[in-house]
Amino acid sequence: MTTDPNEGANTLEMMINMGPQHPSTHGVFRMVLHLDGERVVRVEPHIGYLHRGSEKLSEGESYAQVITLFDRLDYVSNFNNELVFCMAAEKLMSIDVPERAQYIRVILCELNRIASHLLYYGTYGLDTGAITPILYSFRERERIQNLFEAVSGARMMHNFIRIGGLKQDVPEDFRERMDRLLPQLRQGIDECDRLLSHSEIFLARTRGIARISAEDAIRWGMTGPALRASGVLEDVRVTEPYQVYDRFDFDIPAGTMGDCWDRYYVPLEEMRQSLRIIQQAMEQMPDGPVMTTMRRIARPPKGEVYVQAENPRGAIGVYLVSDGSEKPYRVKVRPPSFCNLQALPYLMRDAYVADAVVILGSLDIILGEVDR
Amino acid sequence: MFGNLKGLLMTFKTTLRKPVTAQYPKERLPIEPRRMGFPMLMWDKNVGEPYCTACMVCIRECPTQCMSANMKDNPLQAEGKSARRKIVESFEINIGRCILCGICVDVCNFDAIEMSYETELSTFVRNGRRMDLRELLERGTGWQEQSGWKPKKERQPAKRGPEAEAKVEEPT
Amino acid sequence: MNWLDLGLVVVGLGLLLGALSAVVLSLVWLERKFLGRLQMRLGPMVVGPYGTLQSVADGVKLILKEDIRPDWADIRVFWVAPVLVFVPIFMVWLTIPFGPGLVVQSLDLGLFYVTAFLVTSIVGLVMAGWGSANKYAVLGGLRAAGQLISYEIPVIMVVAAVAMLAQSLNLEVIVAKQGALPYAILMPLGFFLFFVSGLAEVGRTPFDIYEADSEVVGGPFVEYSGPHWAVFFLAEYINTFAVSILTALLFLGGWNWSLTLRDLVGLDSLWAQAIALAEVLIKTYAIFLVIVWIRGTFPRIRIDQLMALGWKGLVPLSFLVVLLNGFYLFYRLPEWSLVAANLAVLGGLFAYLYRRAQTAPSAPTIQRFPARELRRVR
Numbered sequence: 001m002t003t004d005p006n007e008g009a010n011t012l013e014m015m016i017n018m019g020p021q022h023p024s025t026h027g028v029f030r031m032v033l034h035l036d037g038e039r040v041v042r043v044e045p046h047i048g049y050l051h052r053g054s055e056k057l058s059e060g061e062s063y064a065q066v067i068t069l070f071d072r073l074d075y076v077s078n079f080n081n082e083l084v085f086c087m088a089a090e091k092l093m094s095i096d097v098p099e100r101a102q103y104i105r106v107i108l109c110e111l112n113r114i115a116s117h118l119l120y121y122g123t124y125g126l127d128t129g130a131i132t133p134i135l136y137s138f139r140e141r142e143r144i145q146n147l148f149e150a151v152s153g154a155r156m157m158h159n160f161i162r163i164g165g166l167k168q169d170v171p172e173d174f175r176e177r178m179d180r181l182l183p184q185l186r187q188g189i190d191e192c193d194r195l196l197s198h199s200e201i202f203l204a205r206t207r208g209i210a211r212i213s214a215e216d217a218i219r220w221g222m223t224g225p226a227l228r229a230s231g232v233l234e235d236v237r238v239t240e241p242y243q244v245y246d247r248f249d250f251d252i253p254a255g256t257m258g259d260c261w262d263r264y265y266v267p268l269e270e271m272r273q274s275l276r277i278i279q280q281a282m283e284q285m286p287d288g289p290v291m292t293t294m295r296r297i298a299r300p301p302k303g304e305v306y307v308q309a310e311n312p313r314g315a316i317g318v319y320l321v322s323d324g325s326e327k328p329y330r331v332k333v334r335p336p337s338f339c340n341l342q343a344l345p346y347l348m349r350d351a352y353v354a355d356a357v358v359i360l361g362s363l364d365i366i367l368g369e370v371d372r
Numbered sequence: 373m374f375g376n377l378k379g380l381l382m383t384f385k386t387t388l389r390k391p392v393t394a395q396y397p398k399e400r401l402p403i404e405p406r407r408m409g410f411p412m413l414m415w416d417k418n419v420g421e422p423y424c425t426a427c428m429v430c431i432r433e434c435p436t437q438c439m440s441a442n443m444k445d446n447p448l449q450a451e452g453k454s455a456r457r458k459i460v461e462s463f464e465i466n467i468g469r470c471i472l473c474g475i476c477v478d479v480c481n482f483d484a485i486e487m488s489y490e491t492e493l494s495t496f497v498r499n500g501r502r503m504d505l506r507e508l509l510e511r512g513t514g515w516q517e518q519s520g521w522k523p524k525k526e527r528q529p530a531k532r533g534p535e536a537e538a539k540v541e542e543p544t
Numbered sequence: 545m546n547w548l549d550l551g552l553v554v555v556g557l558g559l560l561l562g563a564l565s566a567v568v569l570s571l572v573w574l575e576r577k578f579l580g581r582l583q584m585r586l587g588p589m590v591v592g593p594y595g596t597l598q599s600v601a602d603g604v605k606l607i608l609k610e611d612i613r614p615d616w617a618d619i620r621v622f623w624v625a626p627v628l629v630f631v632p633i634f635m636v637w638l639t640i641p642f643g644p645g646l647v648v649q650s651l652d653l654g655l656f657y658v659t660a661f662l663v664t665s666i667v668g669l670v671m672a673g674w675g676s677a678n679k680y681a682v683l684g685g686l687r688a689a690g691q692l693i694s695y696e697i698p699v700i701m702v703v704a705a706v707a708m709l710a711q712s713l714n715l716e717v718i719v720a721k722q723g724a725l726p727y728a729i730l731m732p733l734g735f736f737l738f739f740v741s742g743l744a745e746v747g748r749t750p751f752d753i754y755e756a757d758s759e760v761v762g763g764p765f766v767e768y769s770g771p772h773w774a775v776f777f778l779a780e781y782i783n784t785f786a787v788s789i790l791t792a793l794l795f796l797g798g799w800n801w802s803l804t805l806r807d808l809v810g811l812d813s814l815w816a817q818a819i820a821l822a823e824v825l826i827k828t829y830a831i832f833l834v835i836v837w838i839r840g841t842f843p844r845i846r847i848d849q850l851m852a853l854g855w856k857g858l859v860p861l862s863f864l865v866v867l868l869n870g871f872y873l874f875y876r877l878p879e880w881s882l883v884a885a886n887l888a889v890l891g892g893l894f895a896y897l898y899r900r901a902q903t904a905p906s907a908p909t910i911q912r913f914p915a916r917e918l919r920r921v922r
Contacts, residue, residue, distance in 0.1 A: 016679045024758035038683070038847055065435040068473040127758050129749065129844025132383060135583035139392055146404070153408035153487065159473040167474070171406065195382045195841070198375030200897070201750050202843045238915045246919065251912035265910050273912075296479075353683065354759050354846045374898060379841045383582045393586040 013041055016353075020049045024127050024357045027367030031344070033356060040351045045344050050371040058331040063089055063163055063298040066328060071157040073333065074369040077116040079108045079148075080311045082161040085331075087242060088307040088320040089163045092300040101165040101290040102243045107178075107281045108151065108160070110274040114185060115144045116312035117267040118192070120364045124264055125196055127361035128205050133196050140188035143181055150177065163298045165291035178282055182275060189271050197265060206260035210347040210359040213258060220343035223336050224314025225266040226363055230258035236310035247284065248277045263362040267312070299326045313337045313364055333372060337365040405519065408487040410467050411476050412512030413505070414521070419454045421446070422509055423523070424484035426460040430476035438469035439476070460484075463508060467493060468501040483523040488515035556648035560637055568781040572599040574829065575836045582840035606777075609770035614677050617767065621675030626768070626775035629668030632661045633779045636786050641716050643799050643820035655713040658790065659700050662745065665779065666692045669754065669764050672776070676767035684763020687847055688747070688754035694854040695744040695751075701862035702738045705731065705869045706794050719798030726797035730879060733886040734865045735795045739831075741858055742787040744850070746780065749839040753847050784835065785828065792827035799823045864889060 019030035028049035034042040054073060058066045070081040083105055090097060097105075118137040125133025145155045151170050152160035160167045196202055212220075217230040227234055235252050237245045253269035255262025300322040308317040314336025321330040340363045347359050394401055411430075414423045426443035444461035448454035476485050490511055495501060503511075515521070573588070573596055580587025588595025613622060639654040641647035651657055666689055673685015706727055710718040728735040744751035755763040765776050792798060799820035806816040845853070868889075872882040 014679060016683070023761060038687075061435055062433070064475060064478075065433070065473075068435050068471060068475070071473075125843065129752070129756060129758060130842060131579075131749075132583050132840050135585065136386075139584060142392075146401075149407060150404040151406070153404070153406040153474065154472060157472065159475070167478070191382060191386075195379050196843070199379045199841075199843065200375050201845050203375065204845060204849055205843055233913055233918055235915075235918075238918045241919070248915070250915050252915055252918060253910050253912050256909040256911065262909055269910055269912065352846055352848065354753075354756065354844075357759050376842065380837065383837065383841045386584055387578075387581045389584060391581065391586045392584050393580075395586070395589060 038352050043348045050367045054372045062326050074366045077112045077312045079112040084309040086163050088318040092305045098289050100288040103285040110277045113274050113312045114271045115141045117271050124361045127357050164294045169290045209260040211259045221339045226340050229255035229262035229266045236315050248280045250276045260362040335369040338370045409490040411485050412488040413508040415513045423482050424460040425458045429479045433479045436469045438466045463505040569599040578836045606774040611770040614767050616677035618675040621671050625668045625672035626772045629665045630779040632664035633783050636661045653713050654715045663696045672764035680760045681766050684754045684760045695741045698741040698858040698862035702734045705865045708869045722797040728795040733890050746783045750842040788831040789828045
């Protein structure tokens with residue numbers, strides 16, 4: 001027998017404004033929660049607080065300059081973003097990138113995937129109320145960023161992947177550094193796993209919360225770990241391999257429940273698979289140039305192209321139109337976290353206030369990419 | 373219960389480790405040789421003048437328009453000491469606008485501008501982040517000595533920069 | 545009571561306030577340092593040697609800060625709330641002994657008094673939540689009311705069980721009764737329950753629901769700043785310290801373990817007092833460190849899960865503790881039987897939790913599919 005606790009009582013909904021200055025909306029996201037006590041009746045997401053007009057700005061910049069804008073879309077997985085724009089331009093200009101450059105791109109992108117997932121792990125710990133995970137994950141992330149600094153000169157906004165290859169070759173001690181880094185990362189990821197994943201309190205907070213079935217996840221246009229957590233084996237690296245991804249042997253982790261815990265654990269498992277990819281790429285990496293011979297200023301022929309790649313947050317797509325000048329005519333980005341965010345009101349049916357934070361966290365949004 | 377105990381054990385084990393914190397202002401982490409700080413201007417010691425001829429390439433290519441420059445006739449060329457016909461008269465970089473992309477270095481044809489190791493923005497003056505020619509050269513010279521920088525012609529190939537690969541300018 | 549006694553009490557209270565403030569400063573420093581170590585950080589290092597003066601500096605900053613009042617706040621409620629939180633928590637210390645005879649006012653109904661006053665600070669929290677004119681604060685205040693009232697019951701029941709064993713409500717007597725065997729060994733289940741519900745009572749992780757940073761951004765305290773916030777802060781740490789010292793006194797035998805050492809220097813001497821005080825403080829700080837350790841490891845649980853844990857788990861179990869003690873006392877059973885019964889219940893509890901963790905919803909659900917095969921399928 002179920003009874004409505006509010007039967008006969010004259011209760012009102014409370015509207016609570018979460019964000020844009022709330023510590024766990026991952027930036028300047030705002031959601032208006034309509035509450036019945038602690039229960040969320042309805043949620044209205046509001047985006048756009050971080051809108052910088054990147055797509056429009058791209059139309060006024062040369063191709064080389066647009067790469068710096070792509071660095072700042074998803075500001076925790078910069079290499080992946082640079083790569084997808086460069087791939088689009090390269091496809092338009094039909095350039096073959098030297099193999100060594102492709103391998104280095106893959107290594108850097110996978111490292112960046114690990115760095116990005118580590119950030120997700122840490123902030124998700126914070127969302128559920130644990131304060132230590134973020135410090136563990138940042139320790140590992142720091143190591144990756146030190147390597148990035150040694151390779152590209154910058155810790156976050158690299159501008160390293162260029163149209164036609166790379167800015168420069170990796171430093172001479174790259175191999176030794178990687179040999180040192182990979183076991184450390186492996187151990188660090190295991191420690192992170194041990195700290196949080198199986199804690200009963202964490203399981204109680206995430207298990208069975210905001211379940212989404214595979215069909216619904218596809219219908220809402222989700223991609224990336226959030227989609228794979230529902231059991232859909234969709235990964236651009238495998239379904240439409242780009243660069244040299246078809247040469248590596250790795251696993252695609254997928255969840256079965258499609259709840260917050262699965263969405264949390266799939267990235268954690270992906271980090272281990274990324275390490276496997278990096279290991280193989282380091283072994284296979286050939287010598288040679290890292291830049292094709294081409295004009296200094298890229299000027300793609302007239303045409304349009306759509307390219308997609310697997311970002312840490314899902315499939316990022318770039319639609320690039322060129323009118324033959326040295327500036328792109330139109331750049332349209334399909335940002336994964338924006339599309340994943342669409343499902344938020346659906347996921348928040350029957351959630352508690354505390355769950356609202358956990359559900360938003362599990363989608364792993366980066367506002368720079370949502371608002372562009 | 374047992375997952376919780378695992379976590380407790382994990383944090384306890386960590387307690388016995390050495391902390392990884394660096395006490396920032398006192399203790400600084402080692403600088404990577406490729407580190408990209410703010411762009412600075414280079415000083416040609418052989419001639420005793422800046423490399424920069426104020427050709428405006430970097431100013432045009434800068435995504436944030438953070439620089440400006442003026443050109444003048446080179447007095448040293450008239451004296452026959454220098455091969456540069458034009459030389460920079462004034463140069464200003466607004467460090468607050470710079471996004472450290474390194475495009476100015478890539479496009480420069482005269483080795484005149486390089487990304488230094490300077491990354492700290494704070495100054496004691498309100499307008500302290502607009503660096504004029506004197507300051508840019510001062511810091512650039514300091515960086516030149518710190519990093520052992522050499523102009524492209526004197527450098528080994530395949531050491532630094534995409535220019536190591538022969539770039540053929542194809543006619544359109 | 546004559547004037548002299550009253551004067552002594554006032555002086556004692558003044559000393560107590562000073563001592564407690566010093567204790568809070570040390571607690572804050574200790575927490576930050578230990579939390580730093582748990583997270584491979586150094587913690588505060590700049591102000592004073594090893595950052596020891598950091599909490600003093602923070603206190604000075606808080607007092608000098610502007611006291612901001614929201615425009616729509618109910619000013620009387622808003623300003624009275626911190627006082628109403630602080631006073632009861634401070635009053636608790638009136639009867640808590642730090643050593644034999646080292647107490648402001650030894651009360652025969654001491655334990656009763658302590659439990660009665662511990663619960664009173666809820667009013668202040670709800671008032672703070674209501675008076676702030678902030679929805680987050682209201683949510684937090686109501687959460688606090690629900691949480692603290694629910695967890696008061698297990699605390700009171702376990703405390704009653706302790707009083708049954710000691711046949712007294714006087715804290716000094718209770719400590720003295722633990723000469724042979726501390727109650728933590730005699731009734732481990734009670735010890736476990738008291739510690740868990742004590743954590744909830746002071747709102748420390750994993751039960752820091754009413755001030756949850758990532759959800760209600762500080763709960764009732766969200767609109768407070770400067771000195772008023774400092775009062776809340778002080779109250780919270782004094783409360784934590786109170787629960788730690790109560791655990792030490794009620795379950796870990798207070799100052800009993802150093803009896804032989806105190807015999808050596810003479811039981812009535814000042815040195816003996818100092819040794820007893822040191823023992824109590826060491827135990828208390830150890831318990832506080834465990835609380836910090838837990839804070840550094842666990843996520844926070846949700847309000848409905850907290851209520852379920854309280855009413856479906858801790859409340860029945862605490863009644864069971866009273867029942868077990870009743871059987872033990874009424875039939876004059878041997879001590880080992882009480883210990884065995886407690887351990888059996890505790891073991892059963894853990895076994896149940898373990899089974900629950902192994903079965904369905906918590907079991908890992910991630911599968912891995914080799915990319916090589918997926919590529920072949922396409």
